[in-house]
Amino acid sequence: MTAALIDGKAEAGLLLDEITHAVENLRAKGQRIPGLAVILVGEDPASQIYVRKKREDCAQVGFTSQAHLLSAQTTQHELLDLIDRLNADDTVDGILVQLPVPQHIDTETVIERISPTKDVDGFHPYNVGRLSLRLPTLRPCTPYGIIHLLDRAGETYKGRHATVVGASNIVGRPMALELLLAGATVTICHRFTRNLRPYVESADILVVGVGKRGIVNSDWIKPGATVIDVGMHRDKSGRVTGDLEFATARERAGKITPVPGGVGPMTRAMLLQNTLSAYTRRQRSPE
Numbered sequence: 001m002t003a004a005l006i007d008g009k010a011e012a013g014l015l016l017d018e019i020t021h022a023v024e025n026l027r028a029k030g031q032r033i034p035g036l037a038v039i040l041v042g043e044d045p046a047s048q049i050y051v052r053k054k055r056e057d058c059a060q061v062g063f064t065s066q067a068h069l070l071s072a073q074t075t076q077h078e079l080l081d082l083i084d085r086l087n088a089d090d091t092v093d094g095i096l097v098q099l100p101v102p103q104h105i106d107t108e109t110v111i112e113r114i115s116p117t118k119d120v121d122g123f124h125p126y127n128v129g130r131l132s133l134r135l136p137t138l139r140p141c142t143p144y145g146i147i148h149l150l151d152r153a154g155e156t157y158k159g160r161h162a163t164v165v166g167a168s169n170i171v172g173r174p175m176a177l178e179l180l181l182a183g184a185t186v187t188i189c190h191r192f193t194r195n196l197r198p199y200v201e202s203a204d205i206l207v208v209g210v211g212k213r214g215i216v217n218s219d220w221i222k223p224g225a226t227v228i229d230v231g232m233h234r235d236k237s238g239r240v241t242g243d244l245e246f247a248t249a250r251e252r253a254g255k256i257t258p259v260p261g262g263v264g265p266m267t268r269a270m271l272l273q274n275t276l277s278a279y280t281r282r283q284r285s286p287e
C-alpha cells in the first residue's frame with residue numbers, strides 16, 4: 001500500500017481563505033481589523049524564519065501585525081513590560097512570544113503574563129486547564145491543527161487507539177488531550193518509555209513529535225494506520241524532514257502527513273484562527 005498524503009499546505013490555504021473572507025466582511029462593515037503581536041527575543045535563525053512567516057500569513061489574510069524583535073540581552077523585566085503594554089493595547093488581539101526564549105528568561109513567567117484572552121498559542125495555564133475540562137478556549141495550535149487535518153481526512157476516534165510519541169507542553173501532551181477529548185483511547189510515550197514498539201504497532205492513529213530522527217522505526221507502523229509526523233529537522237542545505245523515515249512510513253500507512261507541507265503550515269493557520277477567535281470574543285466582551 002502507498003498512503004494517501006494529508007496535504008497540510010492545501011488545508012491551511014483553505015482555512016486562510018475563510019479567514020480572509022471574514023476579514024473582508026469586517027472591513028465592509030467598518031469594524032476594527034484583528035491584530036497579532038509577535039515577540040522574538042534573540043537572533044536564532046530558525047525562529048527568525050518562523051516569525052517572518054507568521055507576519056506574511058497575517059498580511060495574506062488582512063490582519064494587522066506587529067513584530068517586536070528584541071536583542072538576546074533583553075531582560076525578563078523588559079519583556080514583561082512589553083507584554084503588559086500589549087495586554088493593554090486594544091488593537092492587539094493575539095500575543096505570541098516565540099519559543100525558546102534565552103536562558104536568563106523564565107518561560108513560564110512569560111507565558112503567565114500574557115492575558116489568557118490574548119494567548120493565541122494556548123499555552124497559558126488558564127487555557128490549558130480549560131482545555132482539559134473540555135471548555136471552550138484558545139487551543140495549542142499544533143495539536144489543534146492536527147485534529148483539523150484528521151477530521152478533514154475523515155478520521156474517526158471512538159474505539160480507535162491513538163499513540164502519541166513525545167509529551168512536551170506544546171506538542172505531545174496537548175495532542176494526547178485532544179485525541180482523548182475526541183474519543184480515542186490514548187497512549188502517551190516519552191523519554192522514559194522502555195519499549196516504544198508495541199505502542200506504535202497497535203496504533204490506529206500515530207502522532208510522532210520528538211525532535212529526533214530514528215526514535216520511531218517506520219517498520220513498526222500498523223498497516224493502514226494514520227500517521228502524523230510533527231518533527232522538523234533542517235539540514236545544512238536547508239532541506240526539511242520529519243522524525244520518521246518517510247518512504248518506509250508511506251509504504252505502511254493508510255494516510256500520512258509529509259514534512260514539509262504537513263503539520264507546519266496547519267499550525268500557522270491555527271494561529272490565525274485563534275487570533276480571529278480571540279478578536280471575536282474580545283469584541284463581545286472587552287476587558
Ligand SMILES: NC(=O)C1=CN([C@@H]2O[C@H](COP(=O)(O)OP(=O)(O)OC[C@H]3O[C@@H](n4cnc5c(N)ncnc54)[C@H](OP(=O)(O)O)[C@@H]3O)[C@@H](O)[C@H]2O)C=CC1
Nearest residue numbers: 142166167168171190191209210211230231232263264267
Ligand atoms: N510543525 C510544527 O508546527 C511544529 C513542529 N515542532 C517539531 O516537533 C518536534 C518536537 O518539538 P517539541 O515538542 O517542542 O520538543 P521537546 O524537545 O520539547 O519535546 C520532545 C518530547 O519528546 C520526548 N522524547 C525525547 N526523547 C525521547 C525518546 N527517546 N523516546 C520517546 N520520547 C522521547 C520528550 O520526553 P520527555 O517529556 O520525557 O522529556 C519530550 O516529551 C521538533 O522536531 C520540533 O521542531 C514543534 C512545534 C511545532
Ligand SMILES: Nc1nc(=O)c2c([nH]1)NC[C@@H]1CN(c3ccc(C(=O)N[C@@H](CCC(=O)O)C(=O)O)cc3)C=[N+]21
Nearest residue numbers: 096097098099100121141240260261262264265267268
Ligand atoms: N510561541 C511559539 N509558538 C509556536 O507555535 C512555536 C514556537 N513558539 N516555537 C517553535 C515552534 C515550531 N513551530 C512551527 C510552526 C510552523 C512551521 C512550518 O510552517 N513549517 C513548514 C515550513 C518548513 C520550512 O521550510 O521551514 C512546513 O513544515 O512545511 C514549523 C514549525 C511553531 N512553534
Ligand SMILES: [Mg+2]
Nearest residue numbers: 121140141142
Ligand atoms: Mg503553536
